[in-house]
Structure formats: structure tokens, C-alpha cells
Amino acid sequence: MTAPASGGGLADALNILLDKGLVIDATIRVSIIGIEILSIEARIVIASVDTYIRYLEAMQRLNAVSSGTAPTVAHPVTHGIAGALPASPPIPVGAVPAPVAAAPPANP
Amino acid sequence: MSLLLYGVVRAAHPEPEGCRLVGWRDLAVLAGVLPAGHSPGEADALAQLRVLSTVVAQGPVVPLRFGTIAADEDAVRTDVLAPAAAGLRTQLDRLDGLVEVHVYLRFDEDTGLRAVHSTSPDTRRFSVRRGPIDIQAQLRLGELVSDRLTAWRTARAQELLAPITAVARDSTPLPDRDPVEDRRAFLLPRDRLASARTLVAKLTGAHAELVGPLPAYSFLAARPERASRWGW
Numbered sequence: 001m002t003a004p005a006s007g008g009g010l011a012d013a014l015n016i017l018l019d020k021g022l023v024i025d026a027t028i029r030v031s032i033i034g035i036e037i038l039s040i041e042a043r044i045v046i047a048s049v050d051t052y053i054r055y056l057e058a059m060q061r062l063n064a065v066s067s068g069t070a071p072t073v074a075h076p077v078t079h080g081i082a083g084a085l086p087a088s089p090p091i092p093v094g095a096v097p098a099p100v101a102a103a104p105p106a107n108p
Numbered sequence: 109m110s111l112l113l114y115g116v117v118r119a120a121h122p123e124p125e126g127c128r129l130v131g132w133r134d135l136a137v138l139a140g141v142l143p144a145g146h147s148p149g150e151a152d153a154l155a156q157l158r159v160l161s162t163v164v165a166q167g168p169v170v171p172l173r174f175g176t177i178a179a180d181e182d183a184v185r186t187d188v189l190a191p192a193a194a195g196l197r198t199q200l201d202r203l204d205g206l207v208e209v210h211v212y213l214r215f216d217e218d219t220g221l222r223a224v225h226s227t228s229p230d231t232r233r234f235s236v237r238r239g240p241i242d243i244q245a246q247l248r249l250g251e252l253v254s255d256r257l258t259a260w261r262t263a264r265a266q267e268l269l270a271p272i273t274a275v276a277r278d279s280t281p282l283p284d285r286d287p288v289e290d291r292r293a294f295l296l297p298r299d300r301l302a303s304a305r306t307l308v309a310k311l312t313g314a315h316a317e318l319v320g321p322l323p324a325y326s327f328l329a330a331r332p333e334r335a336s337r338w339g340w
Binding site for chain 1: 113115116150153154156157158161170171172173174176187188192199210212221222224225228231232234235236246247249250251253254257282283287293317319322325326328
């Protein structure tokens with residue numbers, strides 16, 4: 001997909017105007033959009049922290065996949081529990097399980 | 109009223125729509141009118157980039173830093189063109205026939221993470237730890253993955269863009285926004301623009317976009333020998 005020099009594509013390139021381009025000493029240069037730039041930088045820092053944790057968790061999932069110990073649930077808190085119990089379908093809280101003829105009756 | 113200065117062209121350049129051409133001998137400045145009390149904002153920046161991108165398709169232009177203002181046309185001639193004329197002519201000659209383009213390649217994050225994992229010899233260090241959570245250590249490990257992901261995408265982008273690099277006069281990376289997005293500026297002969305667009309349109313393996321032609325913001329020459337009224 002290409003973007004000709006239309007408004008949408010040019011908007012992506014806008015930041016080069018702010019710190020590239022010739023500076024002529026004799027003219028006045030207005031200090032502009034400083035606050036907007038700062039808020040963009042703050043968003044980039046916050047995004048990085050989230051991203052780093054996400055990347056670490058991705059490596060952990062890929063470790064589990066490659067060693068054949070992939071958990072049946074993704075949430076790390078239940079790893080220990082899920083590993084100890086035999087695999088069974090999750091039962092939603094409050095639901096009445098359908099009666100199964102071969103299964104022993106559940107204790108009340 | 110004052111003038112927002114966009115860029116410098118040769119005086120023979122036809123006056124483009126929507127802006128003024130302030131001429132002095134063989135040089136001219138493209139400028140927009142700023143109403144009194146109006147501070148330049150994003151709309152002015154976009155207008156400037158649009159004008160210069162149209163102009164660069166027809167002849168060389170030296171782009172000025174956004175926010176460069178002169179009081180009136182006389183000030184443009186005496187303070188901008190006359191003192192810097194020799195250097196401006198050199199820049200225009202250097203940039204004659206060349207345009208800047210930006211190419212963005214966005215790779216699939218899952219594909220990249222799998223590639224990083226499969227080529228990392230030290231994946232044990234990412235294992236889930238028992239005991240209290242050490243956020244700093246987790247962030248450092250995440251940053252390590254991010255750095256490897258960036259290296260992976262840079263190598264893949266270089267492969268995919270090799271045909272453009274081969275015909276470009278120069279290239280430079282653009283500021284990073286995301287580990288899986290490669291952002292790069294190329295300085296191309298104008299007659300290579302169409303084939304660069306075609307190549308980017310046909311790329312597979314990444315979401316690819318080309319923005320151009322642009323004036324050569326990223327490829328202005330280093331300070332020339334006779335600099336006196338110039339600053340960077």
C-alpha cells in the first residue's frame with residue numbers, strides 16, 4: 001500500500017518540520033507546539049512500560065509452549081493449581097452441571 | 109501581519125497556489141501570510157508541507173525550519189536571501205533532481221516475537237520467577253526483548269528495501285515509534301519515485317507505506333565553509 005503526498009500521508013511526516021529544516025539566524029523563530037510534543041513523549045514512555053511487560057509475558061508463554069508445559073489457562077496466578085489438578089472443563093460459578101449417568105453424584 | 113517562510117527555491121520557479129514568492133536576484137522564498145496575532149499551528153505546518161511537496165516535484169527547494177517568520181518582504185530579501193545567497197545556491201544545486209521519501213514498514217508483532225524467541229540462546233532468563241515481583245527486573249527483561257525485536261525488524265526491512273537503497277543517493281532512519289515498525293527516509297532521484305512507489309506497493313511480509321515526494325528535510329548539507337548567518 002502506498003500513500004501519495006496527500007493529507008493523510010503528509011500528517012505522518014509533520015514531525016520533520018519541527019526539528020529538521022534550515023534555521024536562518026536573522027528571522028524570528030516562534031517556539032511552537034512545545035506542550036503538545038511533551039504530551040506525545042509522555043504517552044510514548046507509558047506505552048513502553050506496558051509493552052515491556054507484554055513482551056516478557058510473550059517470552060514466558062513461548063517458553064512454556066516449547067517445553068510442552070503450556071498451561072490450560074493463561075493467567076499466571078492459577079499455574080500452580082492448574083498443574084496439580086487433572087484437566088477438566090471449567091464450570092461457571094452458579095451453573096448447575098448437566099446430569100451425567102456415569103458420573104458419581106456430587107456431594108452437596 | 110507577518111510572513112511564515114516555507115522554503116527557498118530558484119527565482120525562475122513558477123509561483124505556486126496559496127502562497128507568495130518573494131524574489132531576490134536568482135533566488136526566491138516561498139511564504140504564507142500570517143494574520144496579525146495568529147501563532148503558527150498544525151494547520152500551517154500541514155499547508156507548508158503540502159506546498160513544498162508540490163514544489164519539489166518541479167525543482168529543488170531548501171526547506172526552512174517550521175516557525176521561521178519575517179516581518180515583511182523587504183526583511184526576507186535583506187535578512188534571509190542576500191546574506192545566505194551563496195550557501196543557498198550550493199544547497200539548491202546539491203538537491204537538484206532529488207526528492208525525499210519516507211517508507212514505513214510495519215511487521216507482525218507475533219511473528220517477530222516468535223522469531224526473537226527461536227533465535228535467543230538464553231530464553232531461560234525469561235522464566236516466571238517465584239517469590240516477590242521485581243518490577244525493575246521485569247522491565248529490563250522486557251526491554252531486552254524489545255531491543256531484539258527492533259534488531260529483527262531492522263534486518264528484515266533492510267532486505268525488503270534493498271532495491272530502493274540501491275538507487276537512493278542517501279538514506280537515514282527516522283525516529284522510532286514502535287519496535288515492529290521500521291521508519292526510514294531516502295533521498296531519491298526524482299525519476300526513481302514511481303518505481304519506489306511500485307516496489308513498496310508490492311511488498312509482502314509487512315504493511316508498507318511510502319510518503320512522498322517531500323522536500324529534503326533529512327538530507328540538508330552540513331555547515332558550509334562560508335557560513336555566517338546560518339544556525340542549526
